[in-house]
Amino acid sequence: xxxxxxxxxxxxxxxxxxxxxxxxxxxxxxxxxxxxxxxxxxxxxxxxxxxxxxxxxxxxxxxxxxxxxxxxxxxxxxxxxxxxxxxxxxxxxxxxxxxxxxxxxxxxxxxxxxxxxxxxxxxxxxxxxxxxxxxxxxxxxxxxxxxxxxxxxxxxxxxxxxxxxxxxxxxxxxxxxxxxxxxxxxxxxxxxxxxxxxxxxxxxxxxxxxxxxxxxxxxxxxxxxxxxxxxxxxxxxxxxxxxxxxxxxxxxxxxxxxxxxxxxxxxxxxxxxxxxxxxxxxxxxxxxxxxxxxxxxxxxxxxxxxxxxxxxxxxxxxxxxxxxxxxxxxxxxxxxxxxxxxxxxxxxxxxxxxxxxxxxxxxxxxxxxxxxxxxxxxxxxxxxxxxxxxxxxxxxxxxxxxxxxxxxxxxxxxxxxxxxxxxxxxxxxxxxxxxxxx
Amino acid sequence: xxxxxxxxxxxxxxxxxxxxxxxxxxxxxxxxxxxxxxxxxxxxxxxxxxxxxxxxxxxxxxxxxxxxxxxxxxxxxxxxxxxxxxxxxxxxxxxxxxxxxxxxxxxxxxxxxxxxxxxxxxxxxxxxxxxxxxxxxxxxxxxxxxxxxxxxxxxxxxxxxxxxxxxxxxxxxxxxxxxxxxxxxxxxxxxxxxxxxxxxxxxxxxxxxxxxxxxxxxxxxxxxxxxxxxxxxxxxxxxxxxxxxxxxxxxxxxxxxxxxxxxxxxxxxxxxxxxxxxxxxxxxxxxxxxxxxxxxxxxxxxxxxxxxxxxxxxxxxxxxxxxxxxxxxxxxxxxxxxxxxxxxxxxxxxxxxxxxxxxxxxxxxxxxxxxxxxxxxxxxxxxxxxxxxxxxxxxxxxxxxxxxxxxxxxxxxxxxxxxxxxxxxxxxxxxxxxxxxxxxxxxxxxxxxxxxxxxxxxxxxxxxxxxxxxxxxxx
Numbered sequence: 001x002x003x004x005x006x007x008x009x010x011x012x013x014x015x016x017x018x019x020x021x022x023x024x025x026x027x028x029x030x031x032x033x034x035x036x037x038x039x040x041x042x043x044x045x046x047x048x049x050x051x052x053x054x055x056x057x058x059x060x061x062x063x064x065x066x067x068x069x070x071x072x073x074x075x076x077x078x079x080x081x082x083x084x085x086x087x088x089x090x091x092x093x094x095x096x097x098x099x100x101x102x103x104x105x106x107x108x109x110x111x112x113x114x115x116x117x118x119x120x121x122x123x124x125x126x127x128x129x130x131x132x133x134x135x136x137x138x139x140x141x142x143x144x145x146x147x148x149x150x151x152x153x154x155x156x157x158x159x160x161x162x163x164x165x166x167x168x169x170x171x172x173x174x175x176x177x178x179x180x181x182x183x184x185x186x187x188x189x190x191x192x193x194x195x196x197x198x199x200x201x202x203x204x205x206x207x208x209x210x211x212x213x214x215x216x217x218x219x220x221x222x223x224x225x226x227x228x229x230x231x232x233x234x235x236x237x238x239x240x241x242x243x244x245x246x247x248x249x250x251x252x253x254x255x256x257x258x259x260x261x262x263x264x265x266x267x268x269x270x271x272x273x274x275x276x277x278x279x280x281x282x283x284x285x286x287x288x289x290x291x292x293x294x295x296x297x298x299x300x301x302x303x304x305x306x307x308x309x310x311x312x313x314x315x316x317x318x319x320x321x322x323x324x325x326x327x328x329x330x331x332x333x334x335x336x337x338x339x340x341x342x343x344x345x346x347x348x349x350x351x352x353x354x355x356x357x358x359x360x361x362x363x364x365x366x367x368x369x370x371x372x373x374x375x376x377x378x379x380x381x382x383x384x385x386x387x388x389x390x391x392x393x394x395x396x397x398x399x400x401x402x403x404x405x406x407x408x409x410x411x412x413x414x415x416x417x418x419x420x421x422x423x424x425x426x427x428x429x430x431x432x433x434x435x436x437x438x
Numbered sequence: 439x440x441x442x443x444x445x446x447x448x449x450x451x452x453x454x455x456x457x458x459x460x461x462x463x464x465x466x467x468x469x470x471x472x473x474x475x476x477x478x479x480x481x482x483x484x485x486x487x488x489x490x491x492x493x494x495x496x497x498x499x500x501x502x503x504x505x506x507x508x509x510x511x512x513x514x515x516x517x518x519x520x521x522x523x524x525x526x527x528x529x530x531x532x533x534x535x536x537x538x539x540x541x542x543x544x545x546x547x548x549x550x551x552x553x554x555x556x557x558x559x560x561x562x563x564x565x566x567x568x569x570x571x572x573x574x575x576x577x578x579x580x581x582x583x584x585x586x587x588x589x590x591x592x593x594x595x596x597x598x599x600x601x602x603x604x605x606x607x608x609x610x611x612x613x614x615x616x617x618x619x620x621x622x623x624x625x626x627x628x629x630x631x632x633x634x635x636x637x638x639x640x641x642x643x644x645x646x647x648x649x650x651x652x653x654x655x656x657x658x659x660x661x662x663x664x665x666x667x668x669x670x671x672x673x674x675x676x677x678x679x680x681x682x683x684x685x686x687x688x689x690x691x692x693x694x695x696x697x698x699x700x701x702x703x704x705x706x707x708x709x710x711x712x713x714x715x716x717x718x719x720x721x722x723x724x725x726x727x728x729x730x731x732x733x734x735x736x737x738x739x740x741x742x743x744x745x746x747x748x749x750x751x752x753x754x755x756x757x758x759x760x761x762x763x764x765x766x767x768x769x770x771x772x773x774x775x776x777x778x779x780x781x782x783x784x785x786x787x788x789x790x791x792x793x794x795x796x797x798x799x800x801x802x803x804x805x806x807x808x809x810x811x812x813x814x815x816x817x818x819x820x821x822x823x824x825x826x827x828x829x830x831x832x833x834x835x836x837x838x839x840x841x842x843x844x845x846x847x848x849x850x851x852x853x854x855x856x857x858x859x860x861x862x863x864x865x866x867x868x869x870x871x872x873x874x875x876x877x878x879x880x881x882x883x884x885x886x887x888x889x890x891x892x893x894x895x896x897x898x899x900x901x902x903x904x905x906x907x908x909x910x911x912x913x
Contacts, residue, residue, distance in 0.1 A: 074533055323571070343478070
């Protein structure tokens with residue numbers, strides 16, 4: 001079952017050519033003490049039909065909900081079939097990093113197009129070809145933002161808690177000090193920020209829409225950063241940029257985030273896609289692969305991996321990141337999604353998610369015992385305080401094959417709506433909330 | 439080929455969302471984007487043609503032989519993709535309740551158990567995005583391990599000069615100083631190792647078999663020496679494809695390890711990713727693993743936070759759908775198939791090496807593991823033809839060249855890794871092509887510095903790309 005092609009007869013010829021009588025002789029350098037004499041304690045190989053049946057059984061132990069009101073960093077959006085189909089074409093799927101540009105123009109051009117689309121969405125000038133996911137991209141952006149001899153970074157408490165965990169891990173690795181900025185009414189507190197000792201601070205990191213779905217006053221934070229010669233990093237949901245003010249418009253020069261909403265399966269958390277977009281001043285600091293336009297020797301327009309002197313295979317211990325394999329196929333898929341949705345579609349997805357969330361918020365807060373925790377403007381997620389236990393609500397929803405909101409506390413939940421929900425589904429959700437209350 | 443932006447026509451579009459009965463909600467103008475969203479406007483049929491044509495200009499394992507050394511470009515069974523496409527895997531949220539994703543936890547658990555059996559580790563997690571990310575994470579665990587013990591002086595990581603660039607870069611990301619040691623006959627020089635081992639060393643990072651395709655026969659002595667000075671041994675599993683079912687890194691004395699599931703376990707490379715950086719460790723390091731890990735309790739699976747966890751390196755559980763593919767592969771091969779894969783990877787490499795040694799110089803004679811390196815310095819000196827030129831000429835024969843100029847310790851290096859999924863007939867064809875190219879070099883009838891000759895694109899002006907970088911459309 002190992003996809004070995006060679007027949008026994010051919011193997012014999014090969015052994016003869018090498019001048020040995022068994023494959024085992026090739027392993028003569030392996031010390032006897034560690035050479036296995038017993039087979040691995042694993043099940044025997046199975047046919048692909050049996051494997052598929054077994055995996056189906058495992059997959060069936062997971063619940064696929066008819067509709068979901070849970071987001072918190074992973075979102076169910078509508079994904080056109082053409083996106084799934086095109087991103088699985090075998091040239092794209094089974095190629096390696098495009099080191100041989102002459103036979104990798106398809107891959108290289110698609111990355112160039114991806115970089116262009118991300119820059120356009122963010123209104124920034126530079127994008128790399130991908131980072132593992134939104135959390136790790138935020139960590140890499142943090143590293144990009146560091147200034148010499150200043151090893152402290154201020155991060156908003158309203159950033160996704162998993163991202164904060166990752167930032168703390170990277171910070172421990174690099175001996176960076178992290179100080180959190182308090183929140184006020186669900187938003188990064190400008191008052192608290194202004195009181196911080198900025199002595200050894202390199203940069204400020206905020207997320208908008210933040211973990212609680214609220215739209216941050218990024219403009220003020222980026223102005224404050226500029227006034228104090230700090231870098232400002234914005235973690236942003238790219239789908240929101242179909243509608244909301246872009247990092248570029250708000251004076252942010254370094255943006256990053258999770259591109260899963262742009263056509264990637266939720267897939268239990270991955271593969272997703274971390275993106276980084278920045279102004280030109282970061283061109284030589286951005287980690288990971290970058291594709292650039294050039295010509296071949298016959299003057300034909302073409303694409304190559306470029307500015308590789310930043311990367312680990314050349315700079316080794318002096319590289320700012322060790323990233324090698326990245327999320328190329330996810331980037332391709334997001335690029336196809338962005339083209340499929342197009343200029344109009346991306347606006348519609350953003351606006352409909354916004355509309356659905358605002359409709360639901362109105363309806364929910366009309367129910368006795370349900371209120372919004374904070375009043376700020378939001379994109380497609382918002383926090384509800386309830387008099388009923390969130391567990392009870394989610395149990396009732398689950399009985400109707402609906403995945404309930406993300407539980408923040410016993411009586412506090414983060415509700416998410418995207419364009420994937422219809423009015424009928426939303427109304428049903430509201431009805432259930434109303435009944436749980438009774 | 440024209441960019442998708444150049445194919446954009448006003449008001450063309452593909453996807454029409456379903457009708458909605460929800461009215462528009464107002465938002466203050468100050469929140470809104472004023473700049474144009476410059477995404478393409480294109481109809482579905484044109485989109486399909488664009489990407490189908492791009493995919494034809496991309497050479498994958500499905501197109502031909504791909505002996506890219508250290509990358510393990512084996513065939514990617516299609517059943518793996520079918521498994522990953524199951525809705526029960528692809529349409530579940532990482533934020534779902536534990537009870538609703540028991541199947542997903544089972545995938546993680548079962549992969550963990552199987553890969554621990556193959557590697558001799560006690561626990562395996564899959565949160566890092568790829569191999570280099572797992573290196574970074576493991577070294578972070580090692581850093582935290584020594585900090586927790588109050589041993590704050592271990593600031594160095596020893597790495598042989600044959601190592602992948604990711605090793606030193608991952609060490610630096612953790613604030614460690616990199617001590618590079620020179621190899622002797624392609625393997626670790628024990629004397630040199632002794633000279634650098636002391637109480638300031640946190641770990642040795644080693645790939646075994648290494649990037650020259652050599653199994654370090656001194657491995658037990660090496661790990662013993664490292665442990666004797668209180669440091670740990672880290673195994674870069676980039677080359678595990680040589681030794682599965684033959685010997686276990688755990689038994690060699692390694693304390694933690696990473697595997698590239700996108701190499702050894704046949705999930706496709708996707709033009710550069712996504713992979714899975716599987717991270718394994720012995721039990722004494724388990725408390726430091728990224729959170730959460732999956733445990734099994736009374737026939738159900740649970741998430742658990744290790745007490746001294748380094749926290750997280752990605753937001754959720756890593757590239758889960760890639761892991762599903764790897765598990766499908768593991769089940770398909772089973773105990774015997776896994777060993778058979780390694781044995782034949784080694785057989786194929788040795789067959790190619792034996793045949794090519796008649797035409798090319800080998801920096802290291804004797805048997806190799808799953809890959810081997812040729813040194814083309816003599817062609818450069820004698821004929822002015824470089825390893826790069828040979829690679830470019832190979833493109834004319836519709837095969838992907840080997841890795842070139844790596845490892846750094848061989849000057850005109852070509853590194854071949856044929857993998858087990860290629861048949862003798864494919865290897866024979868490649869050998870024939872390489873012999874033909876050598877004849878071309880010697881005859882001088884063809885200027886190989888201009889190769890390739892038959893591909894749609896010729897050599898690239900890389901200097902131009904770097905000097906005046908154009909990295910997006912319309913700038």
